[in-house]
Amino acid sequence: MKTEKKSVQIAAKPKVAFFDFASCEGCQLQITNLGEGLLDILGAIDVVEFREAISEKWDKDYDVVLIEGSIGDHHAEERLKKIRARAKVLIAYGACACTGGVNGMKNSFELDEIRASVYGKDYKLFDSTATKAVHQVVKVDYSINGCPIYAPELVEVLKCALRGLPYTVPDNPVCSECKLNENVCMYERGVSCLGPWTKAGCNSWCVNNGNICYGCRGEVKNPAKNANDVISKYNLKPELIKAKFDMYNKCKEADNNGNRK
Protein backbone atom coordinates (compact mmCIF):
# COMPACT_ATOMS: atom_id res chain seq x y z
CA MET A 1 0.00 0.00 0.00
CA LYS A 2 1.29 3.37 -1.03
CA THR A 3 0.42 5.25 2.14
CA GLU A 4 2.38 2.89 4.36
CA LYS A 5 5.47 3.33 2.25
CA LYS A 6 5.25 7.08 2.69
CA SER A 7 5.21 6.90 6.45
CA VAL A 8 8.36 4.81 6.43
CA GLN A 9 10.09 7.30 4.20
CA ILE A 10 9.34 10.26 6.44
CA ALA A 11 12.19 11.03 8.82
CA ALA A 12 11.73 11.47 12.57
CA LYS A 13 11.31 15.22 12.12
CA PRO A 14 10.06 15.72 8.61
CA LYS A 15 11.19 18.61 6.44
CA VAL A 16 8.16 20.65 5.59
CA ALA A 17 7.91 23.60 3.19
CA PHE A 18 5.11 26.07 2.47
CA PHE A 19 4.65 27.60 -1.00
CA ASP A 20 2.17 30.04 -2.39
CA PHE A 21 0.79 30.66 -5.85
CA ALA A 22 -2.10 32.92 -6.89
CA SER A 23 -3.69 33.65 -3.53
CA CYS A 24 -4.07 36.28 -0.83
CA GLU A 25 -1.72 34.29 1.43
CA GLY A 26 -4.41 34.37 4.06
CA CYS A 27 -4.12 30.63 4.66
CA GLN A 28 -0.47 31.04 5.61
CA LEU A 29 -1.63 33.73 7.97
CA GLN A 30 -4.02 31.23 9.56
CA ILE A 31 -1.04 29.01 10.32
CA THR A 32 1.10 31.80 11.76
CA ASN A 33 -1.94 32.86 13.80
CA LEU A 34 -2.31 29.44 15.42
CA GLY A 35 -0.61 30.74 18.57
CA GLU A 36 0.36 28.04 21.04
CA GLY A 37 -0.90 25.40 18.65
CA LEU A 38 1.89 26.42 16.30
CA LEU A 39 4.47 25.39 18.93
CA ASP A 40 2.99 21.88 18.96
CA ILE A 41 3.23 21.74 15.18
CA LEU A 42 6.83 22.96 15.25
CA GLY A 43 7.56 20.20 17.74
CA ALA A 44 6.50 17.64 15.14
CA ILE A 45 7.95 19.12 11.95
CA ASP A 46 10.97 21.02 10.73
CA VAL A 47 9.86 24.01 8.65
CA VAL A 48 12.48 24.53 5.95
CA GLU A 49 10.73 27.06 3.71
CA PHE A 50 7.88 29.40 4.54
CA ARG A 51 8.09 32.76 2.80
CA GLU A 52 5.72 34.57 5.08
CA ALA A 53 7.43 33.40 8.26
CA ILE A 54 11.11 32.63 7.63
CA SER A 55 13.80 33.68 5.11
CA GLU A 56 15.67 30.34 4.88
CA LYS A 57 15.59 28.23 1.69
CA TRP A 58 16.06 24.48 1.25
CA ASP A 59 17.77 22.79 -1.67
CA LYS A 60 17.11 19.11 -0.87
CA ASP A 61 13.93 17.06 -1.13
CA TYR A 62 10.88 17.83 0.98
CA ASP A 63 9.02 15.30 3.09
CA VAL A 64 5.85 17.38 2.96
CA VAL A 65 4.98 20.48 0.97
CA LEU A 66 1.92 22.62 1.51
CA ILE A 67 0.71 24.47 -1.55
CA GLU A 68 -1.45 27.56 -1.30
CA GLY A 69 -2.98 29.32 -4.28
CA SER A 70 -4.34 28.46 -7.68
CA ILE A 71 -2.37 28.08 -10.89
CA GLY A 72 -2.96 30.90 -13.34
CA ASP A 73 -0.03 31.02 -15.79
CA HIS A 74 2.57 28.80 -17.45
CA HIS A 75 5.34 29.85 -15.11
CA ALA A 76 3.29 28.79 -12.08
CA GLU A 77 2.57 25.43 -13.69
CA GLU A 78 6.26 24.75 -14.25
CA ARG A 79 7.20 25.90 -10.77
CA LEU A 80 4.52 23.67 -9.21
CA LYS A 81 5.70 20.65 -11.21
CA LYS A 82 9.25 21.21 -9.99
CA ILE A 83 8.12 21.41 -6.38
CA ARG A 84 6.05 18.24 -6.83
CA ALA A 85 9.12 16.44 -8.20
CA ARG A 86 11.02 17.21 -5.00
CA ALA A 87 8.16 16.41 -2.58
CA LYS A 88 7.21 13.06 -1.10
CA VAL A 89 3.83 14.31 0.06
CA LEU A 90 1.92 17.26 -1.34
CA ILE A 91 -0.89 18.96 0.56
CA ALA A 92 -3.06 21.50 -1.24
CA TYR A 93 -4.47 23.94 1.28
CA GLY A 94 -7.01 26.68 0.97
CA ALA A 95 -9.83 27.15 -1.51
CA CYS A 96 -7.51 28.55 -4.24
CA ALA A 97 -5.34 25.43 -4.19
CA CYS A 98 -8.12 22.88 -3.65
CA THR A 99 -10.94 24.12 -5.85
CA GLY A 100 -9.49 27.15 -7.63
CA GLY A 101 -11.24 29.48 -5.22
CA VAL A 102 -12.24 33.01 -6.12
CA ASN A 103 -9.52 33.06 -8.79
CA GLY A 104 -11.68 30.64 -10.73
CA MET A 105 -14.06 33.50 -11.53
CA LYS A 106 -11.60 34.28 -14.33
CA ASN A 107 -12.90 31.16 -16.05
CA SER A 108 -16.33 32.75 -16.44
CA PHE A 109 -14.92 34.97 -19.20
CA GLU A 110 -13.20 34.54 -22.53
CA LEU A 111 -9.53 34.44 -21.57
CA ASP A 112 -8.37 37.20 -23.93
CA GLU A 113 -11.29 39.37 -22.97
CA ILE A 114 -10.50 39.17 -19.28
CA ARG A 115 -6.78 39.62 -19.95
CA ALA A 116 -7.48 42.81 -21.91
CA SER A 117 -9.73 44.08 -19.17
CA VAL A 118 -7.05 43.51 -16.52
CA TYR A 119 -3.82 44.34 -18.40
CA GLY A 120 -5.02 46.70 -21.13
CA LYS A 121 -4.19 46.56 -24.82
CA ASP A 122 -0.73 45.03 -24.33
CA TYR A 123 -2.16 42.12 -22.40
CA LYS A 124 -0.26 39.60 -24.53
CA LEU A 125 2.89 40.65 -22.69
CA PHE A 126 1.45 39.12 -19.56
CA ASP A 127 1.16 35.37 -19.44
CA SER A 128 -2.18 34.11 -18.19
CA THR A 129 -4.06 30.82 -18.43
CA ALA A 130 -7.43 29.64 -17.25
CA THR A 131 -7.33 29.18 -13.47
CA LYS A 132 -6.57 25.67 -12.30
CA ALA A 133 -6.71 24.06 -8.90
CA VAL A 134 -3.48 22.34 -7.85
CA HIS A 135 -4.82 18.85 -8.51
CA GLN A 136 -5.57 19.89 -12.09
CA VAL A 137 -1.80 20.27 -12.61
CA VAL A 138 -0.05 17.78 -10.32
CA LYS A 139 -0.97 14.87 -8.07
CA VAL A 140 -2.32 16.00 -4.71
CA ASP A 141 -2.10 13.69 -1.70
CA TYR A 142 -4.17 15.69 0.77
CA SER A 143 -6.60 18.58 0.53
CA ILE A 144 -7.50 21.13 3.17
CA ASN A 145 -10.43 23.01 1.68
CA GLY A 146 -11.74 26.39 2.74
CA CYS A 147 -11.22 30.12 2.47
CA PRO A 148 -9.36 30.44 4.66
CA ILE A 149 -8.47 26.98 5.91
CA TYR A 150 -10.02 25.93 9.19
CA ALA A 151 -6.92 25.61 11.37
CA PRO A 152 -8.04 22.54 13.38
CA GLU A 153 -8.49 20.69 10.08
CA LEU A 154 -4.96 21.63 9.03
CA VAL A 155 -3.65 20.02 12.21
CA GLU A 156 -5.68 16.86 11.53
CA VAL A 157 -4.46 16.61 7.95
CA LEU A 158 -0.88 17.25 8.97
CA LYS A 159 -1.08 14.43 11.49
CA CYS A 160 -2.47 12.10 8.83
CA ALA A 161 0.31 13.10 6.43
CA LEU A 162 2.98 12.53 9.05
CA ARG A 163 1.56 9.09 9.83
CA GLY A 164 0.92 8.17 6.21
CA LEU A 165 -2.80 7.78 6.83
CA PRO A 166 -5.45 8.91 4.37
CA TYR A 167 -7.60 11.94 5.12
CA THR A 168 -11.02 12.32 3.55
CA VAL A 169 -12.58 15.74 3.24
CA PRO A 170 -16.07 15.27 4.71
CA ASP A 171 -18.66 14.95 1.97
CA ASN A 172 -21.71 15.92 4.03
CA PRO A 173 -23.26 19.35 3.70
CA VAL A 174 -22.23 22.08 6.14
CA CYS A 175 -25.77 21.80 7.63
CA SER A 176 -24.68 18.53 9.25
CA GLU A 177 -22.21 20.39 11.48
CA CYS A 178 -24.27 23.56 11.72
CA LYS A 179 -27.18 21.64 13.23
CA LEU A 180 -24.87 20.05 15.79
CA ASN A 181 -23.82 23.57 16.77
CA GLU A 182 -27.53 24.39 17.14
CA ASN A 183 -27.37 27.56 15.07
CA VAL A 184 -30.63 29.16 13.98
CA CYS A 185 -30.76 28.23 10.30
CA MET A 186 -29.83 31.13 8.00
CA TYR A 187 -32.89 30.33 5.88
CA GLU A 188 -35.04 30.83 9.00
CA ARG A 189 -33.45 34.26 9.25
CA GLY A 190 -34.49 34.91 5.67
CA VAL A 191 -30.97 34.72 4.26
CA SER A 192 -29.81 32.26 1.61
CA CYS A 193 -26.82 30.18 2.59
CA LEU A 194 -24.81 27.63 0.61
CA GLY A 195 -24.56 25.23 3.56
CA PRO A 196 -26.93 22.61 2.08
CA TRP A 197 -24.63 22.07 -0.93
CA THR A 198 -21.18 22.73 0.52
CA LYS A 199 -18.73 20.21 1.97
CA ALA A 200 -18.55 20.19 5.76
CA GLY A 201 -15.34 20.01 7.78
CA CYS A 202 -15.20 23.63 8.89
CA ASN A 203 -17.49 23.05 11.89
CA SER A 204 -19.86 25.60 10.29
CA TRP A 205 -17.34 28.27 11.26
CA CYS A 206 -19.02 31.13 9.37
CA VAL A 207 -22.57 30.42 10.54
CA ASN A 208 -21.38 30.04 14.15
CA ASN A 209 -20.19 33.62 13.82
CA GLY A 210 -23.35 34.97 12.25
CA ASN A 211 -22.33 34.78 8.60
CA ILE A 212 -23.73 32.66 5.79
CA CYS A 213 -21.87 29.80 4.10
CA TYR A 214 -20.28 31.02 0.87
CA GLY A 215 -19.47 27.56 -0.42
CA CYS A 216 -15.70 28.01 -0.04
CA ARG A 217 -15.08 24.32 0.65
CA GLY A 218 -16.59 23.23 -2.63
CA GLU A 219 -19.77 21.45 -3.57
CA VAL A 220 -20.57 18.01 -2.13
CA LYS A 221 -19.98 15.15 -4.58
CA ASN A 222 -23.62 14.34 -4.96
CA PRO A 223 -25.63 17.51 -4.35
CA ALA A 224 -29.43 17.38 -4.37
CA LYS A 225 -30.44 16.95 -7.98
CA ASN A 226 -33.59 18.88 -7.53
CA ALA A 227 -33.20 21.89 -5.29
CA ASN A 228 -36.51 23.36 -6.34
CA ASP A 229 -38.18 22.50 -3.06
CA VAL A 230 -35.52 24.28 -1.07
CA ILE A 231 -35.67 27.16 -3.44
CA SER A 232 -39.46 27.41 -3.38
CA LYS A 233 -39.71 26.98 0.39
CA TYR A 234 -37.59 30.05 0.88
CA ASN A 235 -38.58 32.01 -2.24
CA LEU A 236 -35.14 31.85 -3.81
CA LYS A 237 -34.11 32.27 -7.40
CA PRO A 238 -32.09 29.35 -8.82
CA GLU A 239 -29.82 31.83 -10.64
CA LEU A 240 -28.97 33.47 -7.34
CA ILE A 241 -27.78 30.19 -5.83
CA LYS A 242 -25.81 29.35 -8.97
CA ALA A 243 -24.17 32.79 -9.04
CA LYS A 244 -23.24 32.48 -5.38
CA PHE A 245 -21.63 29.13 -6.08
CA ASP A 246 -19.61 30.51 -8.93
CA MET A 247 -17.64 32.68 -6.54
CA TYR A 248 -15.64 29.71 -5.28
CA ASN A 249 -16.47 26.83 -7.57
CA LYS A 250 -15.83 27.88 -11.14
CA CYS A 251 -12.79 25.60 -11.55
CA LYS A 252 -14.74 22.45 -10.76
CA GLU A 253 -16.03 22.52 -14.30
CA ALA A 254 -12.58 21.39 -15.40
CA ASP A 255 -12.90 18.13 -13.53
CA ASN A 256 -15.47 16.01 -11.78
CA ASN A 257 -16.43 18.49 -9.09
CA GLY A 258 -12.91 18.65 -7.69
CA ASN A 259 -13.08 15.02 -6.62
CA ARG A 260 -10.23 12.64 -7.07
CA LYS A 261 -9.81 9.08 -6.05
Added chain:
Amino acid sequence: MNYHIIMKDEFDGFIKKLAKKMKVCAPVAKGHNNFAFEEVTSAGEIALSYIPTILPPKKYFMPQREKMLDFDLTEGKPKDAANLEAPEMAIFGVHTCDLAGIQCLNMVFSEKPRDYNYILRKEKIFIIGLECNGYCDGHASCALVGSHYPNGGYDLFFTDLGDKFILHVGTQKGEELVEKMGLAKASPADMSALDRVREGKKHAFQNEIGVDPKKLPEIFAKGMDSKVWKDLGERCVSCGNCTNVCPTCYCFDMADTINLDMKTGSRNRAWDSCQFETFASVAGGENFRHERAERQRHRFYRKFKYPLDKFYRSFCTGCGRCTRTCMAKINLKDTLKALAAEHK
Protein backbone atom coordinates in the same frame (compact mmCIF):
# COMPACT_ATOMS: atom_id res chain seq x y z
CA MET B 1 -51.19 10.88 44.11
CA ASN B 2 -48.34 13.19 44.93
CA TYR B 3 -49.05 16.67 43.59
CA HIS B 4 -47.66 20.00 44.75
CA ILE B 5 -48.19 23.63 43.90
CA ILE B 6 -45.86 26.43 43.01
CA MET B 7 -47.23 29.91 42.51
CA LYS B 8 -46.02 31.76 39.41
CA ASP B 9 -44.44 34.47 41.58
CA GLU B 10 -42.42 31.77 43.38
CA PHE B 11 -41.17 30.28 40.15
CA ASP B 12 -38.14 32.56 39.78
CA GLY B 13 -37.07 31.65 43.32
CA PHE B 14 -37.45 27.96 42.46
CA ILE B 15 -35.16 28.22 39.42
CA LYS B 16 -32.62 30.35 41.31
CA LYS B 17 -32.50 27.88 44.21
CA LEU B 18 -32.15 24.98 41.84
CA ALA B 19 -29.39 26.77 39.89
CA LYS B 20 -27.43 27.13 43.11
CA LYS B 21 -27.49 23.34 43.57
CA MET B 22 -26.66 22.36 40.00
CA LYS B 23 -26.47 23.51 36.40
CA VAL B 24 -30.01 24.19 35.12
CA CYS B 25 -30.86 24.10 31.43
CA ALA B 26 -34.15 25.23 29.96
CA PRO B 27 -35.62 26.38 26.65
CA VAL B 28 -34.39 29.83 25.68
CA ALA B 29 -35.63 31.97 22.77
CA LYS B 30 -33.07 32.31 19.98
CA GLY B 31 -35.11 34.58 17.72
CA HIS B 32 -36.98 33.74 14.49
CA ASN B 33 -39.25 31.41 16.50
CA ASN B 34 -36.29 29.14 17.25
CA PHE B 35 -35.54 27.84 20.73
CA ALA B 36 -32.68 25.92 22.31
CA PHE B 37 -32.00 24.29 25.66
CA GLU B 38 -29.33 26.40 27.32
CA GLU B 39 -28.04 27.05 30.81
CA VAL B 40 -30.17 29.50 32.81
CA THR B 41 -29.93 30.97 36.28
CA SER B 42 -33.30 32.68 36.57
CA ALA B 43 -36.87 32.19 35.35
CA GLY B 44 -36.77 35.33 33.21
CA GLU B 45 -34.42 33.64 30.74
CA ILE B 46 -36.77 30.71 30.18
CA ALA B 47 -39.23 30.57 27.28
CA LEU B 48 -42.18 28.86 28.99
CA SER B 49 -44.15 28.85 25.77
CA TYR B 50 -41.94 27.38 23.08
CA ILE B 51 -42.08 25.18 20.02
CA PRO B 52 -39.68 22.19 20.12
CA THR B 53 -36.07 23.35 20.44
CA ILE B 54 -33.64 23.11 17.50
CA LEU B 55 -31.98 20.10 19.15
CA PRO B 56 -33.89 17.90 21.57
CA PRO B 57 -32.60 17.40 25.12
CA LYS B 58 -30.86 14.22 23.91
CA LYS B 59 -27.80 16.47 23.51
CA TYR B 60 -27.34 16.30 27.29
CA PHE B 61 -27.57 12.50 27.34
CA MET B 62 -25.45 11.82 24.27
CA PRO B 63 -23.54 15.00 23.40
CA GLN B 64 -23.01 15.90 19.74
CA ARG B 65 -19.31 15.24 20.22
CA GLU B 66 -17.99 13.20 23.08
CA LYS B 67 -14.62 11.92 24.25
CA MET B 68 -14.84 8.24 25.16
CA LEU B 69 -11.28 7.60 26.32
CA ASP B 70 -7.72 8.88 26.37
CA PHE B 71 -4.91 6.65 25.21
CA ASP B 72 -1.16 6.70 25.56
CA LEU B 73 1.18 4.72 23.32
CA THR B 74 4.43 5.90 24.96
CA GLU B 75 5.16 2.59 26.67
CA GLY B 76 5.36 -0.74 24.90
CA LYS B 77 1.86 -1.62 26.03
CA PRO B 78 -0.79 0.98 25.15
CA LYS B 79 -2.63 2.54 28.10
CA ASP B 80 -6.14 3.85 28.07
CA ALA B 81 -8.46 5.59 30.51
CA ALA B 82 -12.20 5.85 30.01
CA ASN B 83 -13.68 9.31 30.12
CA LEU B 84 -16.83 9.11 32.20
CA GLU B 85 -17.60 12.70 33.05
CA ALA B 86 -21.19 13.31 34.06
CA PRO B 87 -21.90 16.53 35.91
CA GLU B 88 -25.09 16.80 37.93
CA MET B 89 -27.65 18.92 36.13
CA ALA B 90 -31.34 19.65 35.75
CA ILE B 91 -33.32 20.15 32.57
CA PHE B 92 -36.42 22.23 33.05
CA GLY B 93 -39.33 22.46 30.66
CA VAL B 94 -39.11 19.16 28.81
CA HIS B 95 -42.27 18.64 26.76
CA THR B 96 -43.97 15.24 26.75
CA CYS B 97 -42.73 14.48 23.22
CA ASP B 98 -39.15 14.90 24.41
CA LEU B 99 -39.78 12.91 27.58
CA ALA B 100 -40.93 10.12 25.27
CA GLY B 101 -37.73 10.59 23.25
CA ILE B 102 -35.57 10.17 26.35
CA GLN B 103 -37.54 7.03 27.28
CA CYS B 104 -36.77 5.60 23.84
CA LEU B 105 -33.06 6.37 24.18
CA ASN B 106 -33.04 4.84 27.66
CA MET B 107 -34.25 1.57 26.17
CA VAL B 108 -31.69 1.64 23.38
CA PHE B 109 -28.68 2.45 25.52
CA SER B 110 -29.65 0.08 28.34
CA GLU B 111 -29.55 -2.86 25.96
CA LYS B 112 -26.44 -5.00 26.19
CA PRO B 113 -23.74 -3.99 25.68
CA ARG B 114 -24.78 -1.10 27.88
CA ASP B 115 -23.59 2.37 27.00
CA TYR B 116 -21.98 3.54 30.23
CA ASN B 117 -21.41 7.09 29.07
CA TYR B 118 -25.12 7.47 28.39
CA ILE B 119 -26.27 5.69 31.52
CA LEU B 120 -23.95 7.64 33.82
CA ARG B 121 -25.22 10.92 32.41
CA LYS B 122 -28.82 9.84 32.66
CA GLU B 123 -28.35 9.08 36.37
CA LYS B 124 -27.05 12.61 36.94
CA ILE B 125 -29.76 14.47 35.04
CA PHE B 126 -32.80 15.71 36.93
CA ILE B 127 -35.70 16.00 34.50
CA ILE B 128 -38.51 18.49 34.96
CA GLY B 129 -41.28 18.10 32.41
CA LEU B 130 -43.67 20.79 31.24
CA GLU B 131 -47.11 20.04 29.83
CA CYS B 132 -48.34 21.44 26.53
CA ASN B 133 -51.90 22.60 27.14
CA GLY B 134 -52.31 23.12 23.39
CA TYR B 135 -50.40 22.41 20.17
CA CYS B 136 -47.01 24.07 19.68
CA ASP B 137 -47.71 24.40 15.94
CA GLY B 138 -49.22 22.52 13.02
CA HIS B 139 -46.17 20.29 12.42
CA ALA B 140 -46.59 18.27 15.63
CA SER B 141 -48.17 14.83 15.49
CA CYS B 142 -48.00 13.94 19.18
CA ALA B 143 -51.65 12.85 19.40
CA LEU B 144 -51.00 10.25 16.68
CA VAL B 145 -48.35 8.55 18.82
CA GLY B 146 -50.01 9.43 22.13
CA SER B 147 -47.16 11.50 23.51
CA HIS B 148 -49.23 14.61 24.20
CA TYR B 149 -49.97 13.38 27.72
CA PRO B 150 -47.28 12.74 30.35
CA ASN B 151 -46.34 9.11 30.58
CA GLY B 152 -43.51 9.05 33.14
CA GLY B 153 -39.87 9.61 32.45
CA TYR B 154 -39.52 12.68 34.67
CA ASP B 155 -38.57 13.58 38.23
CA LEU B 156 -41.08 16.43 38.35
CA PHE B 157 -43.77 17.45 35.91
CA PHE B 158 -45.20 20.97 35.64
CA THR B 159 -48.65 21.83 34.33
CA ASP B 160 -49.63 25.46 33.94
CA LEU B 161 -52.84 26.30 35.82
CA GLY B 162 -52.88 30.04 35.15
CA ASP B 163 -51.50 31.76 38.25
CA LYS B 164 -49.69 28.63 39.42
CA PHE B 165 -48.09 25.39 38.31
CA ILE B 166 -49.21 22.03 39.58
CA LEU B 167 -46.30 19.60 39.97
CA HIS B 168 -46.49 15.86 39.73
CA VAL B 169 -43.71 14.10 41.58
CA GLY B 170 -42.34 11.23 39.52
CA THR B 171 -39.39 9.94 41.53
CA GLN B 172 -37.78 9.83 44.96
CA LYS B 173 -35.31 12.49 43.77
CA GLY B 174 -38.24 14.66 42.79
CA GLU B 175 -39.88 14.11 46.16
CA GLU B 176 -36.72 15.19 47.98
CA LEU B 177 -36.44 18.38 45.95
CA VAL B 178 -40.08 19.31 46.53
CA GLU B 179 -39.60 18.78 50.27
CA LYS B 180 -36.44 20.88 50.39
CA MET B 181 -38.15 23.67 48.48
CA GLY B 182 -41.08 23.46 50.89
CA LEU B 183 -43.73 23.38 48.18
CA ALA B 184 -47.36 23.15 49.30
CA LYS B 185 -49.49 20.11 48.54
CA ALA B 186 -52.06 20.51 45.82
CA SER B 187 -55.63 21.11 47.01
CA PRO B 188 -58.68 19.25 45.62
CA ALA B 189 -59.50 22.46 43.71
CA ASP B 190 -56.06 22.32 42.05
CA MET B 191 -56.66 18.70 41.15
CA SER B 192 -59.92 19.54 39.44
CA ALA B 193 -58.18 22.38 37.60
CA LEU B 194 -55.64 19.84 36.34
CA ASP B 195 -58.47 17.53 35.28
CA ARG B 196 -60.00 20.40 33.31
CA VAL B 197 -56.70 21.01 31.50
CA ARG B 198 -56.49 17.33 30.58
CA GLU B 199 -60.13 17.25 29.54
CA GLY B 200 -59.55 20.29 27.32
CA LYS B 201 -56.62 18.53 25.68
CA LYS B 202 -58.85 15.65 24.64
CA HIS B 203 -60.56 18.04 22.24
CA ALA B 204 -57.56 20.19 21.37
CA PHE B 205 -55.35 17.25 20.36
CA GLN B 206 -56.70 14.98 17.65
CA ASN B 207 -55.03 12.29 15.56
CA GLU B 208 -53.21 14.49 13.09
CA ILE B 209 -53.25 12.23 10.05
CA GLY B 210 -56.65 10.57 10.36
CA VAL B 211 -55.09 7.11 10.25
CA ASP B 212 -55.43 4.67 13.13
CA PRO B 213 -51.93 4.33 14.61
CA LYS B 214 -52.63 0.61 15.14
CA LYS B 215 -52.71 0.25 11.37
CA LEU B 216 -49.31 1.88 10.86
CA PRO B 217 -47.24 -1.30 11.35
CA GLU B 218 -49.26 -3.03 8.65
CA ILE B 219 -49.09 -0.02 6.35
CA PHE B 220 -45.30 0.04 6.75
CA ALA B 221 -45.02 -3.71 6.33
CA LYS B 222 -46.60 -3.34 2.91
CA GLY B 223 -44.95 -0.02 2.06
CA MET B 224 -41.38 -1.00 1.16
CA ASP B 225 -41.90 -0.41 -2.54
CA SER B 226 -44.16 2.59 -2.23
CA LYS B 227 -43.62 5.44 -4.65
CA VAL B 228 -43.70 7.75 -1.63
CA TRP B 229 -40.03 6.98 -1.02
CA LYS B 230 -39.04 7.80 -4.55
CA ASP B 231 -40.72 11.16 -4.20
CA LEU B 232 -38.83 11.88 -0.95
CA GLY B 233 -35.59 10.76 -2.58
CA GLU B 234 -36.00 13.24 -5.38
CA ARG B 235 -36.41 16.08 -2.94
CA CYS B 236 -34.00 15.18 -0.13
CA VAL B 237 -30.82 17.25 0.20
CA SER B 238 -29.10 14.64 2.43
CA CYS B 239 -28.18 17.32 4.92
CA GLY B 240 -29.01 15.11 7.89
CA ASN B 241 -31.06 17.83 9.60
CA CYS B 242 -34.01 15.46 10.14
CA THR B 243 -31.98 12.90 12.08
CA ASN B 244 -29.86 15.40 13.98
CA VAL B 245 -32.94 17.09 15.39
CA CYS B 246 -34.81 13.83 16.04
CA PRO B 247 -35.23 13.04 19.74
CA THR B 248 -34.82 9.30 19.09
CA CYS B 249 -32.08 9.14 16.45
CA TYR B 250 -28.97 7.92 18.18
CA CYS B 251 -26.55 6.78 15.47
CA PHE B 252 -22.98 7.86 15.98
CA ASP B 253 -19.55 7.50 14.43
CA MET B 254 -16.43 6.80 16.43
CA ALA B 255 -12.84 7.72 15.58
CA ASP B 256 -9.42 7.80 17.22
CA THR B 257 -7.46 11.05 17.11
CA ILE B 258 -3.77 11.21 17.91
CA ASN B 259 -2.12 14.34 19.30
CA LEU B 260 0.81 16.02 17.56
CA ASP B 261 3.22 14.25 19.89
CA MET B 262 2.13 11.12 17.97
CA LYS B 263 1.98 9.22 21.27
CA THR B 264 -1.13 10.31 23.12
CA GLY B 265 -4.63 10.76 21.81
CA SER B 266 -8.30 10.16 22.35
CA ARG B 267 -11.26 8.15 21.07
CA ASN B 268 -14.20 10.35 20.20
CA ARG B 269 -17.70 9.84 18.97
CA ALA B 270 -19.99 12.24 17.15
CA TRP B 271 -23.55 12.06 15.89
CA ASP B 272 -23.86 10.47 12.49
CA SER B 273 -26.83 10.34 10.14
CA CYS B 274 -28.31 7.59 8.01
CA GLN B 275 -29.13 10.34 5.51
CA PHE B 276 -25.47 10.82 4.60
CA GLU B 277 -24.26 9.02 1.53
CA THR B 278 -21.24 7.70 3.44
CA PHE B 279 -23.32 6.23 6.28
CA ALA B 280 -23.98 2.81 4.77
CA SER B 281 -20.91 2.63 2.55
CA VAL B 282 -18.46 -0.13 3.36
CA ALA B 283 -15.03 -1.33 2.29
CA GLY B 284 -14.88 -2.22 -1.37
CA GLY B 285 -17.02 0.72 -2.39
CA GLU B 286 -20.38 -0.91 -1.74
CA ASN B 287 -23.18 1.16 -0.30
CA PHE B 288 -26.25 -0.48 1.17
CA ARG B 289 -28.37 2.63 0.83
CA HIS B 290 -26.89 4.48 -2.08
CA GLU B 291 -30.01 6.35 -3.07
CA ARG B 292 -31.66 9.12 -1.12
CA ALA B 293 -35.02 7.34 -1.47
CA GLU B 294 -33.61 4.31 0.35
CA ARG B 295 -32.15 6.47 3.08
CA GLN B 296 -35.39 8.40 3.66
CA ARG B 297 -37.35 5.17 3.71
CA HIS B 298 -34.91 3.80 6.24
CA ARG B 299 -35.46 6.81 8.49
CA PHE B 300 -39.23 6.32 8.47
CA TYR B 301 -38.93 2.59 9.11
CA ARG B 302 -36.61 3.33 12.02
CA LYS B 303 -39.43 5.34 13.58
CA PHE B 304 -42.59 3.44 12.65
CA LYS B 305 -41.63 -0.19 11.99
CA TYR B 306 -38.33 -1.59 13.31
CA PRO B 307 -38.60 -0.21 16.89
CA LEU B 308 -42.18 -1.49 17.12
CA ASP B 309 -40.91 -4.97 16.34
CA LYS B 310 -38.03 -4.65 18.78
CA PHE B 311 -39.17 -2.38 21.62
CA TYR B 312 -42.95 -2.44 21.08
CA ARG B 313 -43.14 1.34 20.80
CA SER B 314 -43.08 4.03 18.18
CA PHE B 315 -39.82 5.90 17.94
CA CYS B 316 -41.61 8.89 16.50
CA THR B 317 -42.60 11.12 19.39
CA GLY B 318 -44.59 13.51 17.21
CA CYS B 319 -42.44 16.52 18.02
CA GLY B 320 -42.48 17.66 14.38
CA ARG B 321 -38.83 18.74 14.36
CA CYS B 322 -37.94 16.81 11.18
CA THR B 323 -40.67 18.60 9.25
CA ARG B 324 -39.80 22.03 10.62
CA THR B 325 -36.10 21.68 9.84
CA CYS B 326 -36.32 20.06 6.41
CA MET B 327 -34.76 22.21 3.72
CA ALA B 328 -36.81 20.41 1.08
CA LYS B 329 -40.22 20.57 2.73
CA ILE B 330 -40.36 16.84 3.42
CA ASN B 331 -43.32 16.60 5.75
CA LEU B 332 -43.77 13.68 8.12
CA LYS B 333 -47.55 13.94 8.37
CA ASP B 334 -47.99 14.24 4.59
CA THR B 335 -45.66 11.29 4.04
CA LEU B 336 -47.63 9.09 6.43
CA LYS B 337 -50.92 10.17 4.86
CA ALA B 338 -49.65 9.42 1.35
CA LEU B 339 -48.35 6.03 2.43
CA ALA B 340 -51.63 5.16 4.16
CA ALA B 341 -53.64 6.32 1.14
CA GLU B 342 -51.87 3.73 -1.04
CA HIS B 343 -53.19 0.90 1.12
CA LYS B 344 -56.82 1.91 1.40
